[in-house]
Amino acid sequence: MISASDVTFAYDGTPVLAGVGLHADSGRVLGLIGPNGSGKTTLLRILYAALTPRHGAVLIDDDPVGALKGRELPRRVAVVAQEAPPELPVTVAEMVLLGRSPHRSSLQAYTAHDHRTAAAALRRVGIRHLADRNFAALSGGEKQRTLIARALTQQTGHLLLDEPTNHLDIRYQHEVLQLVSALDITTVVVLHDLNLAARYCDHLVLLDQGRVAKAGPTPEVLTPEVLEPVYQISVRVLEDGDHVQLVFRPRDEPSAGPVAHRRPAVDAQPYEAH
Helix, strand or coil: CEEEEEEEEEECCEEEEEEEEEEECCCCEEEEECCCCCCHHHHHHHHCCCCCCCEEEEEECCEEHHHCCCCHHHHHEEEECCCCCCCCCCEHHHHHHHHHHHHCCCCCCCCHHHHHHHHHHHHHCCCHHHCCCEHHHCCHHHHHHHHHHHHHHHCCCEEEEECCCCCCCHHHHHHHHHHHHHCCCEEEEECCCHHHHHHHCCEEEEEECCEEEEEEEHHHHCCHHHHHHHHCCEEEEEEECCEEEEEEECCCCCCCCCCCCCCCCCCCCCCCCC
């Protein structure tokens, strides 16, 4: 479980988040969505203690995230961030094996179990054949899948991902998110693609100008009434089996329906996903 309450943050005096709250349970995928600059990545970084909020609290299984020191935090939370790791002269297998580091002391060698865990993660993301390749020589998509495999190798109860489908083609976008959604852990993922969010997220938190504009089960958030004032684009929702498909149209197209005038983002309220 991950929860945040009344989170407020600013960069150099410029407000980025104001009174944001969320609650994500084990076995569920909570998606963070919103326009560019709405605070999604900042909020995610606060959840794994890369940033400290000016106000508010983040709990990991009822423990304050700031109290998880040393190896305890990476034993509890795995992160796939947007920032690329240093271009170290390591193989793909060695990069993925680093996911086992929180479970070893600095003087302990990796065990046979560690190697089996890393190999299984490579297979799950479809890059077992790249194990001996130099990580720095990979394509952007291959690097992304390597980092996801490293996070899986940590075997934590919580997984945080910032735009994990970046650099991936359509097939692997769906394969990676299908894999993530099948994990029986607490997952929070930042997504720009609302149709991917519609298919793979159980609940959504929609951020707008640093506040929660709407939070709830995915079908309740992905509606024209909610999305159009935030994204300033015409939205049509189509039924697609158990999911919905969103169709967007620029506001200046002659056939586009009217879009509601932009309204101020509503005051944030903590959201509990069940």
